[in-house]
Amino acid sequence: MLVRPRPPERLLGAEGACTDRPVEPAHDVMVWMRATFIDEEAPLLNEEHAHLREAMIGVLWCAEPNARQGNAVVGQCETTQFQGGRWAKVRQHQQLQEWFGFLPHFLITLDAGYADQCSDAQFCSLVEHELLHAGQERDGYGAPKFRKDGSPAFAMRGHDVEEFVSIVARYGVGAAAGRTAELVEAASRAPLICEAEVAGACGTCGRSLTYA
Ligand SMILES: [Zn+2]
Numbered sequence: 001m002l003v004r005p006r007p008p009e010r011l012l013g014a015e016g017a018c019t020d021r022p023v024e025p026a027h028d029v030m031v032w033m034r035a036t037f038i039d040e041e042a043p044l045l046n047e048e049h050a051h052l053r054e055a056m057i058g059v060l061w062c063a064e065p066n067a068r069q070g071n072a073v074v075g076q077c078e079t080t081q082f083q084g085g086r087w088a089k090v091r092q093h094q095q096l097q098e099w100f101g102f103l104p105h106f107l108i109t110l111d112a113g114y115a116d117q118c119s120d121a122q123f124c125s126l127v128e129h130e131l132l133h134a135g136q137e138r139d140g141y142g143a144p145k146f147r148k149d150g151s152p153a154f155a156m157r158g159h160d161v162e163e164f165v166s167i168v169a170r171y172g173v174g175a176a177a178g179r180t181a182e183l184v185e186a187a188s189r190a191p192l193i194c195e196a197e198v199a200g201a202c203g204t205c206g207r208s209l210t211y212a
Pocket residue numbers: 129133159
């Protein structure tokens with residue numbers, strides 16, 4: 001039985017704000033997100049994550065608030081990169097090994113305070129948003145790329161749509177960049193995952209779901 005994972009108590013509230021250890025590996029989120037969105041039998045399966053069945057993904061809770069241009073950043077996904085000289089790199093390598101027991105292809109960080117306060121649907125959409133950034137390289141024809149050993153060539157993936165609302169409002173969706181038309185169409189349909197299903201899969205609304 002898998003319920004929506006919660007950040008540890010010590011990272012929350014005033015206690016979390018003054019901790020000198022604001023980061024903690026979220027092993028339960030790593031299990032939960034695979035069972036919920038990625039595995040073939042996942043109840044909220046999104047085939048866009050299929051390549052992640054072969055990916056090592058580390059997840060961290062962080063108590064330190066983060067913001068960019070005045071907006072709270074509540075989640076982040078990055079590829080594992082080591083920076084600095086040789087000793088800085090081995091330190092970072094060892095830190096990841098100690099947290100996860102493996103070296104992740106992708107590292108996802110979630111804001112502990114937000115994750116504690118948000119609804120099930122918000123938590124699911126946050127985790128899926130970060131998972132969608134964990135992409136696979138594409139060749140010139142749009143086909144997914146693989147490494148020599150047959151494993152997917154993992155890479156960061158940008159948002160599908162980057163456009164100004166003003167352009168769509170003034171010139172219509174035909175004038176908008178990239179996949180904006182697809183986004184508008186998706187927004188006009190009922191969501192594939194309704195609130196009730198999310199609550200069921202997250203198991204926090206009195207209903208809990210057993211993953212067989
Ligand atoms: Zn994003």
